[in-house]
Amino acid sequence: MLKYAKLIMTLALAIPLLFGCAANNYDNEARNNDNRVQNVRYNPPDRNRPTNQETRxxxxxxxxxxxxxxxxxxxxxxxxxxxxxxxxxxxxxxxxxxxxxxxxxxxxxxxxxxxxxxxxxxxxxxxxxxxxxxxxxxxxxxxxxxxxxxxxxxxxxxxxxxxxx
CATH class of the missing domain: 3.30.70.2210 (Alpha-Beta Plaits)
Incomplete structure (x- = not known):
């Protein structure tokens, strides 16, 4: 019975660690994706061509x-x-x-x-x-x-x- 208790205890501790790491990897991957989106370069409109919104x-x-x-x-x-x-x-x-x-x-x-x-x-x-x-x-x-x-x-x-x- 002691053997089973140790096995259950080991599994009880191992499972959260496994899922915790997976969640952490997911969070890191999500952050990396966010960074990729944030690093997209914005190209402003051509300043030589006026638009109707300009009020110069x-x-x-x-x-x-x-x-x-x-x-x-x-x-x-x-x-x-x-x-x-x-x-x-x-x-x-x-x-x-x-x-x-x-x-x-x-x-x-x-x-x-x-x-x-x-x-x-x-x-x-x-x-x-x-x-x-x-x-x-x-x-x-x-x-x-x-x-x-x-x-x-x-x-x-x-x-x-x-x-x-």
Whole structure:
């Protein structure tokens, strides 16, 4: 009987040890799998290609100054959002407020020469647009938060330039 008691005791101690090691191996393997998942390299999106979620806006003061230097233009504000420039201009008196395709093309070329990364240029002489662009330019130059401003700006752009993305 003592023999059986020793055998039962040995089995009682051996079985938890065997399963304990197996569980420990399972835990180690699970941890290794977790580490493999955590070490997967994340490739961020191409920063040269803007997405609809991006809210990068900046005043293109050099472009605005060069546009304002054109004889056809009295004053200009240029805001760049991603790779698109929005230009608000007040035309010189001799044009009597009438934008021609040639003047629009000249303004667009001037902006693109200032920043070759710009793909699209939208130009307007709409008085409301001119006034709001001056306000947005001032706010951006003062360092105001862009997030809420971007939504408001985007809505205005959709109204003034329905073909803009």
């Amino acid at each position: 806006m900046e005043v293109a003061q050099t472009a605005a100054d060069r546009v304002a230097d054109l004889k056809e233009v009295s004053d200009a504000n240029v805001i760049v959002a991603n790779r698109t420039a929005y230009v608000a201009v007040i035309l010189s008196n001799h044009l009597k407020g009438k934008m021609t395709k040639d003047v629009e093309r000249k303004i667009a070329n001037t902006v693109k020469q200032t920043d070759p990364k710009i793909d699209n240029v939208f130009v307007s002489t709409n008085p409301d647009f001119v006034e709001r662009m001056a306000d947005y330019s001032q706010k951006l130059q003062q360092g105001r938060p862009v997030s809420g401003l971007f939504e408001e700006f985007s809505e205005m752009v959709r109204r003034v330039f329905p073909t803009a993305r």
